[in-house]
Amino acid sequence: MNTVREARTSATQATDKVNDSVDVPKPRVVSGLVVRTRTGRLSLRVQGRALAVTAALLVALIAVMGITLTTGDFELSVTEVLQALAGNGSGGADFIVNTLRMPRLVTALCVGAALAVSGAILQSLTRNPLGSPDIIGFTNGSATGALLVIVVLHGSMTQIAIGALIGGLATAALVYLLVFGTGMHGFRLVVMGIGVSALLLAVNSYLITRASWQEALEAQAWLIGSLNSRGWDHAAAIGIAVAVLLPLAFGLARRLSMVEMGDDTAMALGVNVPRTRMALLFISVALASFATAVTGPIWFVALAAPQLARKLIRSSGPGLVPAALMGALLLAGSDLAVQRTFSPALLPVGTATGTIGGLYLIWLLVTESRRSRA
Numbered sequence: 001m002n003t004v005r006e007a008r009t010s011a012t013q014a015t016d017k018v019n020d021s022v023d024v025p026k027p028r029v030v031s032g033l034v035v036r037t038r039t040g041r042l043s044l045r046v047q048g049r050a051l052a053v054t055a056a057l058l059v060a061l062i063a064v065m066g067i068t069l070t071t072g073d074f075e076l077s078v079t080e081v082l083q084a085l086a087g088n089g090s091g092g093a094d095f096i097v098n099t100l101r102m103p104r105l106v107t108a109l110c111v112g113a114a115l116a117v118s119g120a121i122l123q124s125l126t127r128n129p130l131g132s133p134d135i136i137g138f139t140n141g142s143a144t145g146a147l148l149v150i151v152v153l154h155g156s157m158t159q160i161a162i163g164a165l166i167g168g169l170a171t172a173a174l175v176y177l178l179v180f181g182t183g184m185h186g187f188r189l190v191v192m193g194i195g196v197s198a199l200l201l202a203v204n205s206y207l208i209t210r211a212s213w214q215e216a217l218e219a220q221a222w223l224i225g226s227l228n229s230r231g232w233d234h235a236a237a238i239g240i241a242v243a244v245l246l247p248l249a250f251g252l253a254r255r256l257s258m259v260e261m262g263d264d265t266a267m268a269l270g271v272n273v274p275r276t277r278m279a280l281l282f283i284s285v286a287l288a289s290f291a292t293a294v295t296g297p298i299w300f301v302a303l304a305a306p307q308l309a310r311k312l313i314r315s316s317g318p319g320l321v322p323a324a325l326m327g328a329l330l331l332a333g334s335d336l337a338v339q340r341t342f343s344p345a346l347l348p349v350g351t352a353t354g355t356i357g358g359l360y361l362i363w364l365l366v367t368e369s370r371r372s373r374a
Helices: 002-022 048-070 078-086 091-126 138-153 157-180 186-209 213-224 232-251 253-260 263-268 273-295 301-313 320-342 349-373
Strands: 033-036 043-046
Touching (some): 048 078, 048 091, 048 301, 078 091, 091 186, 091 232, 091 253, 091 273, 091 301, 138 157, 138 186, 138 213, 138 273, 157 186, 157 232, 186 213, 232 273, 253 263, 263 273, 301 320, 301 349, 320 349
Antiparallel strands (some): 033 043
């Protein structure tokens, strides 16, 4: 008996040593509150930190909205703003709130949310922090389609939106076909997208040189990315796109998390990976295209917002809802800072996001380089 016990003890110790040497992965602890229906057919896991961060972002967004609507060259009280929104305000307050400030604010919120969710989807699909529509080239493709409508067809707002959507989808199809033979790898997709983006940037410059002076000035001002002079037609266009596409993205968020774990794992969990990837890619490109059509290319919101949201919630999943709130907060906050800091000059918000985003991109590249060397 003693010999058997000694043998078992030796075997156990040897097994522990082997496990320690090969670093056997420990089972993942799933945290959060699980909410189920009575039948059990529908269940949802709610993480406390993600819920708290979402609530904090929502509160910050409401604060930015309140400051935007009440401050400026003509300051208004909260009561005056609420009365104007309800249709009971004075003529001056009604004009300032409903004609000047509110359409611009709604456009900023919808465009920021659209760009952030678009970037979150692409970063999750490519498993690469540089996977965003402005880096891969989808934004430049949308700009090319919109510029063709502006310079060649002299189209309306609706036609510009359609042109931007076609340009973004065509660019996505081109990039996908170029990397299709080697597989859907994030690094190849990003590198190929950067090359296509450079080509499209040259095409956009050529289109501007072929335009008249007035059209060239309008196109160049549009390419900077701005919320100036945005009215209810712009807000309605991006609002309809967001109302249709964001629920579709949120509905596919769970499948997106599974696809992020790898194709084999996702298929083992019952996910149709090719169909899910194509649907998510279409939603991402459509969101970026409509946002670009309304305001022009606004850089780095799609790159930074999803990563900041993910760092705050400390989740391995895409976190589309916090990303949407973060994108809306970044763009609305940047526009507010630009309006109040450089007033009365009408500085485009794209210059602010480009400056902040450029610094963030440098920090991201340095961080990733140090991590790869470690």
